[in-house]
Amino acid sequence: MKQFLAFVKKEFFHIWRDKSTMFILLGMPVVQIVIFGFALTNEVKNAKIAVLDNSKDAATVSLITEFSASRYFDLETNLSDYKQVETAFKKGDIKMAIVFPQHFNEDLQHFNKAQVQLIADASDPNVANTLTSYASAIIIDYQNRITHSRKLPYTINTEMRMLYNPQLKGAFNFVPGVMAMVLLLVCTMMTAITIVKEKEMGTMEIMLVSPMRPQIVVLAKAVPYLLLSIINIITILLLSVYVLEVPVNGSILLLMAESILFILVSLSLGLLISAAVDSQQTAMFISLIALFLPTIMLSGFMFPIENMPLPLRTVSNIVPAKWYYIIVKSVMIKGLGLQAIWKETLILTGMLFFLLTMAIKKFKIRLA
């Protein structure tokens, strides 16, 4: 036990002395939370638009005012000719153009009918869809206002309730995702690389000839990263509660216990990688391609899993982060207890045992 502690201490010194790595490891969650929390939204707002007003009458002027007053649109330019629409799109200045034909107000007054054309830059289909529906809503509102809002018969009213996240904040979705991403990076990638580094430098050999049991040597490498990860989780939770105002609705103890389970899974994954490869570059390559990308893509926090084709949906089941993400969402945001997530917990535990056995089995005492 004393020997083990001595080894743990040695590893701590290794990490402690490399200040820039430490800084990044501890700063990473902060930066991620800030970027995800404040910079990234799927919501579309302040989209630049151009107007081609061929009519220039009272109706079009008040409609254009409505558009520029809306928080979704920023009126960028007034065009004078249909050809300019294309030039504006090609320069990348605008996301949508609104074209009013001649005699807009006259048509509206005399025939009770007028046309307006919305041209969206659909190179991003989602933004195009959202913008045209926002624009239509503004136009329909205007139309309802000028018809003096007579009450129509046979009306269905809908009442909507947003559960868990009434302000529709993006943070509720990604805080659990950031937790999974940071933990995986710290535990798997860093652990794998430090062990492989000792192999590459030849210091591993020195330790293996010592009277310590080799498993202890390797486990001692994992302990500091376990502690670092716990610090990171606490940072993320504090930031999300006090800065992003995402509450922890469920039991914090359960959340920590589940996080430690996920940390252990990631650590054993790192150990397995380190046992299988010999160079730092390969270790990085595997962590990046085989772990990091699937975690971002297939855990469900960046991209909706239900939209993916069947093969990807099947593969997503072996990504540990997917299960952890479901657990964190249920405990932290929905405030559910263990009975709601026992299945996911069981799956993670199973993965832990499988990976650990594999790692121990693969670990070679003798160098080739």
Added chain:
Amino acid sequence: MRTIKFLLQKEFRQIFRDPAILRLILIMPVIQLMILPWAADYEVRHIKLAVLDQDHSEYSRQLINKITASGYFYLEANTLSYDQALQQIENDKADLVLQIPAHFEKDLVKENEAKLFMAINAINGAKASMGGVYLRTIIQEYNRGVRTEWIQLPRFSAETQIEIATSNWYNPLMNYKYFMVPGILVILLTMVGTNLTAINIVKEKEIGTIEQINVTPVKKYHFILGKLIPFWIMGFVVLTIGLLIARLFYGIVPIGSFITIYVFSAVYLLAVLGLGLLISTYSSTQQQAMLLSFFLMMIFILLGGLYTSIDSMPEWAKWITRFNPVSYFIEVMRMVVLKGSSLADIKYHLLKMVGFAVFFNAWAVFSYKKRS
């Protein structure tokens, strides 16, 4: 000149002897371009619906049929009580609960007004609001149908109507992959350029071979050019593979010219290679270099407008994106591939990229020292 030739020979030999790097260069574009566009689909469909029908009338059945026929919603469960319906949301079996209260049909016909209740799982805010809008639109359409059933509206209605004609340019099929693939190509080039250069130089530091080069009469710029040129060429190989995959698997043929793409890429690669150099001068171990480039990459990519639009970002984040080479290239790639923008359309982007290239490389050369 001769010195550079020999240095280049050395670098290429090293690259071709290391299977890990070759694999990285060949496999990364294939994996990223083959899988990522399929996964990165934000379109909101497949909304799981739980219905709580307390009316059991002809109208409520019609409404449910209309909703499920839309293709956006899947009827996951018919529940008997509100608690049961909420449970479906808790277990992630349903995203949305539609409650049709008792006497819905009667209220609608006799009282001229009826109510429906919806409860949506809003953890994913964007999905929740889109789902709500879809369902509301369907209900409104249904409402209109009911109305015309009961009242014969006069043909020339006194109701004013503004007709909205929508056209979607550049991507009329609204294929999300057309949007993602050019962006992913950029990420690919960036990762190859920055990571490989940084790690390659730091490896020489770690093993100690850089000392051997430092004691030779090889000049600073010789050494740096010798490192930059091979990875610059490597970048073009990756770009070409990427464009081929885009063509063969997604049918994406750039509307603009290839020359524009390659000219811009040439400058862009110089900039990211310079960034890689810079990282290498500030780290002494591969682990540090990797972590640092990973950290920068994460910020650049997340704030590069690949997934979320830059227009919606707050001012301070927009300000950062102005110093982010990735965001310029993503924009240019999409403009050239989808809209056919020419060199003249992107000249300001190109100018800024030249600035980045000069800045990063000058800084890197300046801070690289032959003496340790």
